[in-house]
Amino acid sequence: MSFFSYQTLKKVLFKLEPETAHTLASIGLRTAAHIPILLRFLAKQYFVTHPMLRQEIFGKTFQNPVGLGAGFDKNGQYITATPAMGFGYTEIGTITPKPQDGNPKPRLFRLLKDQSIQNAMGFNNKGSFYMLQQLKKLYFLDYPIGINIGKNKLTAENEALNDYETLFRAFKEYGDYIVINISSPNTPGLRDLQNEAFIQAIFAMAKEITSQPVLLKIAPDMAHEDAILLCKTAVDAGAAGIIATNTTIDYSLTEDAKDFGGISGALLTEKSYALFRAIGKELYGKTLLISVGGIDSAEEAYRRIKAGASLVQIYSMFIYKGPILIKEINEGLIQLLQKDGYNHISEAIGADWK
Numbered sequence: 001m002s003f004f005s006y007q008t009l010k011k012v013l014f015k016l017e018p019e020t021a022h023t024l025a026s027i028g029l030r031t032a033a034h035i036p037i038l039l040r041f042l043a044k045q046y047f048v049t050h051p052m053l054r055q056e057i058f059g060k061t062f063q064n065p066v067g068l069g070a071g072f073d074k075n076g077q078y079i080t081a082t083p084a085m086g087f088g089y090t091e092i093g094t095i096t097p098k099p100q101d102g103n104p105k106p107r108l109f110r111l112l113k114d115q116s117i118q119n120a121m122g123f124n125n126k127g128s129f130y131m132l133q134q135l136k137k138l139y140f141l142d143y144p145i146g147i148n149i150g151k152n153k154l155t156a157e158n159e160a161l162n163d164y165e166t167l168f169r170a171f172k173e174y175g176d177y178i179v180i181n182i183s184s185p186n187t188p189g190l191r192d193l194q195n196e197a198f199i200q201a202i203f204a205m206a207k208e209i210t211s212q213p214v215l216l217k218i219a220p221d222m223a224h225e226d227a228i229l230l231c232k233t234a235v236d237a238g239a240a241g242i243i244a245t246n247t248t249i250d251y252s253l254t255e256d257a258k259d260f261g262g263i264s265g266a267l268l269t270e271k272s273y274a275l276f277r278a279i280g281k282e283l284y285g286k287t288l289l290i291s292v293g294g295i296d297s298a299e300e301a302y303r304r305i306k307a308g309a310s311l312v313q314i315y316s317m318f319i320y321k322g323p324i325l326i327k328e329i330n331e332g333l334i335q336l337l338q339k340d341g342y343n344h345i346s347e348a349i350g351a352d353w354k
Contacts, residue, residue: 006321006322006323006324007322009322010320010322013025014110014112017106017108018106018108018109018110018117019105019106019107019108022108026077026078029077029078029081030077030078030081032078032081032084033077033078033079033080033081038084039080039081039083039084040084042084042085042323043083043084043086045323045327046084046085046086046323046324046326046327047063047064047083047084047086047327048064048086048326048327048330048331048334049063049064049088050064050330050334051344052333052334052337052338052342052343052344052345053065053088053330053333053334053345055310055311055345055346057144057288057310057311058144058176058177058213058240058288059176060144060176061142061144062088062089062144062311063088064086064087064088064330065088065301065305065309065310065311065312065330065333065345066086066087066088066301066311066312066313066314066326066329066330067087067088067089067090067091067144067146067290067311067312067313067314068082068085068087068089068090068091068313068314068315068318069091069292069313069314069315070091070092070093070094070146070148070179070181070217070313070315071093071094071119071121071148071315072315072318073090073092074092074093074094074095074124074125074126075092075095075125075126075130075131075134076092076093076095076131076134076135077134079092079134079138079141079143079145080138080141080143082143083143084323085318085323085326086323086326086327086330087314087326088144088311088330089143089144089145089146089176089311090143090144090145090146091145091146091147091148091179091313092131092145092146092147092148092175093125093131093147093148093149093150093179093181094123094125094148094149094150094181094184095125095127095128095131095147095148095149095150095167096123096125096127096128096149096150096151096152096153096163096167097127097128097151097152097163097166097167097170098127098128098152099125099126099127099130100122100123100124100125100127100152100153100154101124102121102122102123102124102125102153102186103120103121103122103124103186107119107120107121107122107261108120108121109258109261111254111256111257111263111265111267113256114253114254114256114265114266114267115265115266115296115316115317115320116254116263116264116265116266116267116268116316117263117264117265117316117319118257118258118261118262118263118264119186119247119261119262119264120186120258120260120261120262121186122153122186122187123150123152123153123184123186123187128166128167128170128171129170131147131170131171132170132171132174135171135174135175136174144176145174145175145176146175146176146177146178146179146215147171147174147175147177147178147179148178148179148181148217149164149167149168149171149178149179149180149181150163150181150182150184150187150190151163151164151187151190153187153188157189157192157193160193160198161198161201161202161205164180164202164205164206165205165209168205168206168209168210168214169209169210171210171212172209172210172211172212175212176212176213177212177213177214177215177240177241178206178210178212178213178214178215179214179215179216179217179243180202180206180214180215180216180217181217181246182194182198182216182217183217183218183219183245183246184246184247184262185219185246185247185249185261185262186261186262191219194218194219194222194230195230196229196230196233199216199230199233199234199237200233200237203234203237203238203239204237204238206238207238213240213241213288214238214239214240215239215240215241215242215243215288215290216230216231216234216239216241216242216243217242217243217244217245217246218230218231218242218243218244218245218246218275219245219246219247219248220244220245220246220247220248220250220268220271220272220275220293221248221249221250222275224274224275224278227244227275227278227279228278228279228282228283231244231279231282231283232282232283235283235286235287239287240287240288241287241288241289241290242279242283242287242288242289242290243290243291243292243313244272244275244276244279244289244290244291244292244293245268245271245272245275245276245292245293246262246293247261247262247263247264247268248262248263248264248267248268248271248272249261249262249263250263250271251263253267253268253271254267264293264294264315264316265294265316265317265320266294266296266316266317267294268293268294268316269293269294269295269296269300270294271293271294272291272292272293272294273291273293273294273300273303273304273307276289276291276293276304276307276308276309277307277308277352279308280307280308280309280350280352280353281307281308281352281353283308284307284308284349284350284353285350285353288310288311289308289309289310290309290310290311290312290313291304291305291307291308291309291311291312291313292312292313292314292315294316294317295312295313295314295317295329296317296320296321296325297328297329297332298328298329298330298331298332298333298335298336299332299336301329301332301333302332302333302336302348305333305345305348305349305351306348306349306350306351306352307350307352308349308350308352308353309349310349312329314326314329333345336348
């Protein structure tokens with residue numbers, strides 16, 4: 001499958017409503033997951049592995065540092081197809097204890113001239129039981145998987161810990177890491193949980209339930225000093241890492257924005273990088289850092305790596321550019337590392353602070 005063929009497919013999909021297009025693409029990926037010869041062909045085209053990029057993280061081998069961000073595979077339905085698109089790992093979810101439909105439609109919008117996406121999905125997913133059945137099918141799959149978890153929409157803020165407890169217990173033996181999502185703008189009151197008391201409570205609870213690495217994902221709209229304090233609190237409470245950032249509610253970034261939902265893609269690039277860099281300056285070397293938000297090239301991924309990211313994630317720019325983007329990022333990273341005289345990606349991680 002060439003870049004041209006993906007662009008041809010994109011022209012067709014982009015004539016459809018965004019959520020309809022995503023559904024059709026999902027059907028294609030689920031179908032591909034059952035055709036091993038096709039997966040092998042695609043992986044040969046797009047999957048990049050190289051000694052310079054290979055890392056051992058959380059006891060798992062990451063063949064390359066570029067992962068699929070949460071929100072694309074909400075129900076873990078095409079994990080086996082993800083490597084064929086070039087990704088070195090995947091993060092599934094956000095998953096909630098009970099199934100829920102999410103917010104009313106339309107809730108997904110393309111900001112075409114900005115190469116961005118605005119979504120107000122609201123954690124639509126099939127619930128934790130369904131996700132567990134998907135994960136149980138993957139017993140022999142040697143591929144890094146993160147599980148992104150969130151509370152149900154109807155769960156009151158003062159009962160949110162109960163939802164997260166349910167999810168920690170459900171997934172304590174599955175996947176390779178768990179991500180606490182309290183940074184989505186699409187569940188009422190969720191971002192209010194981004195406070196020290198809740199962070200301390202949830203990580204204390206997590207330590208009692210699971211030995212899985214548990215990470216915190218934060219929003220890009222916090223003041224840098226507040227975000228750093230929150231991340232430090234999480235690390236002190238036992239967080240194994242920080243993922244920055246989720247989508248933004250800064251609607252001033254484009255005149256085409258709706259007044260609800262979160263924006264991702266190219267519009268988020270600088271905002272996400274600025275916050276990640278601030279966090280990296282304080283926490284590089286103290287915890288694992290993952291950067292996500294508007295990464296559209298090897299150069300941008302490398303910028304995040306030098307600011308402290310061991311891993312990066314792609315979502316919206318993948319929709320605009322297709323699997324060739326993942327290949328180009330990984331191949332470009334090898335060239336950038338070699339240009340700077342590095343023998344391995346670990347030497348470049350946090351280079352800005354060394």
